[in-house]
Amino acid sequence: MKNFKKFWKLGRKDFNTEHFDINDDGELIIREGNYQYNVYDLARKFNASIEIFLPFILEERLRHLQEVFSDNSKKLGYKGKFTYHFPMKVNQNKECVLPLVAEGSHLEVSSANELWLVKKLWEGESFHSKIRVICNGPKTPPYIRLIEQLRNNGLAIVPIVEDLHEMELLKDYKGDLGVRINLQSKVKAHWDKKVDRFGLNADEILELGKIRNLKILHYHISSQVEKESDMVIVLREAFDTYVKLRRKNPSIDTIDIGGGFAIPYEEKKLYSIESVVKKLLSSLCEMSDLAGIPHPNLIAEWGRYIAAPAQMTVFKVVTAKPIPQGITAKQWYVIDGSFMNDLLDTWAIHQKWHIVPANQMKAAKKHRVWLVGLTCDSDDKYTASDGYLLMPRLEDLSPGDDQFVAVLDTGAYEDALAAHHCLLSSPTKIVLQNGLVTVARRRETPDDVGKLFGW
């Protein structure tokens, strides 16, 4: 018999699907230790479309990341300290941020509004006093006021200066400061741009001379960096400026390497966390020893890496329509949801996804399909970059049964980008943890959606 688990790439660490399997009835299941959840049952019960959020995956990924850093530090004799800061822009939902903080994550915010959420938790004494918050993004006056207020109240908060104007605004700031470097190196990534508008270049930073309370040199080269070697090349370039900066700024002791660790959305193999961490730390040790300086502390803000695999989005197929001849796919499967609204990067940057059926997973006969959303927009579709998806046939369903499809790795960025084209409702969000299913957000009613538009 065909190995369907292998066919759908489930139960594999290199595709972040270790917790997913197929039961005897050909339905998608999720395992959390000895607990088990049936995605097909959940999709029917909550009338998909649904987002299924899995905090135990977040926690496991963060714990593993911390272990990999600490094991390699010991092996390589790295004397600096590693801290992980979760970039809130990746997923600001409470059910994502709180488990990470509980697991020891610090935070990175990119706007006054994100910082406002931190303020509420800090003032409600939900956060340990040791939590540190790094502030990226344009420093508008309300953002700076909030940073100062929180610092005065005792929060460890570090604004990162992104340009000369911000340097001027923050010159009297009394707390620790970081500066963002705009590196020369270009890396292979989907978001790669020839010109980067963030940060100061090395010469501009060095011309500033002494910078009051400078603590961190930060860069964020790109998201979804494709090549492992690029991660090391950019660290090497930044280290060069770090060494020069130290001469006039002995207070600096940390390099923040930002985000960029990639997710295998496209079902193709990428580098591993073990290998990247080893290369980063061994480069840091080697370069510092050569320069005769202490090993810098290291911060990583790998957001997608931690959050994407912790969510799947499940859609019901409401109908099928034939695609005209001469095209690789043979049928449109219309889903009860929308790529443009619920997984907006599909439309915006033609992101590819790892998509599997949630039932009929052992079907021998399948159709070549494209998925389309419910909006009126012809761009609301997923064509696997003009390839096709193999999906079970609707005609093989038992009477009254529905076909569901699960889009994996949707836990990063998609929620905050979500839209309401054609006033469709966003999916219900459920959270699976410790064997329990909780509803984090119900599917919007027509009134809820109307309210967003002033009705």
Ligand SMILES: Cc1ncc(COP(=O)(O)O)c(C=O)c1O
């Ligand atoms: C400053 C900064 N840090 C971290 C991240 C997270 O990047 P990723 O999710 O690719 O790891 C971003 C994303 O845009 C960012 O701008």
